Amino acid sequence: MKSDLSDHSPSQPALLTRRAFTTQSVHALLTFSLIQTLCRRELFAASVNPQMASWLKDVNQLAESLKHQTLDQKVWQTKIETLFRQVDLPELLKFIDFDQIDKRANPPKNGAQSIRFDYPKAEGAPTKLVFGQQIFALRKDRSVVPHGHNNMATAFIILKGEFQGKHYDRLEDEKDHMIIKPTIDRKFTPGECSSVSDYKDNVHWFKALTGPAYIFNLHILDVSPANEKRTGRLYVDPNGEKVAGGRIRARRIDDEEAHRLYG
Ligand SMILES: [Fe+2]
16 A cells, blocks of 8 residues: 655655654554454454354344245244244343443434444354344334335334334225224333234334333345335324224325324
8 A cells, every 4th residue: 555655755844744643643543443343343252142143043044934935924923022032131232232332322303213233243143144133222202103014024122211112903005094903002111022024013103101212123125025015114194093993094194294293
């Protein structure tokens, strides 16, 4: 690599000395920071509980079966919720380095912050994950606003704080409405979980009762290849017209309105 010292010009010795010094200092700082990060990661990886590596492997295998349609979506929901309920929450928090996530979280005044994270490289842990993941961070009284999905399965564990969690079955699609029926409406505390598929509990809405509050989330795309609808969030207003059989005719809304009403 060409060094800044090779730009040396006798006419500007002081400036170049400063530049060289700055460059060297920056390099030294970057190197120190990189070593710190690597040391931290290595220490972190070395301290991984083997049970967590095994748990992640099981979660990934389930996701793989779902993606290859060798597992029914509703069966996947039962199995992933069982795996989620079995996890030792303090160990999961250590595994994802939650203290660091908590430190850098900055939940917005409306809605939720989506935080990306990685797992440590550990023996027995999968090297390639077939699912996406994030952690939602919310202030008190803020929500992951009501929405459904197409061609996607997703599951959650409450990491910290309390939530009012609501799910609905999506029974019918109309041009401007979705016919939904409430299936879950209760308080969720740390360690509790829920899931969504194209067939059950499709619409969800989580409001933080305390803050900051955190949800661990994983999602698997393209679980219904025959479904040509675009994957993504479909926002609805669940406080709609009540129709026969305990159903609700929920108006389809956009992201802005969903966050204005419920964020
Ligand atoms: Fe969702």
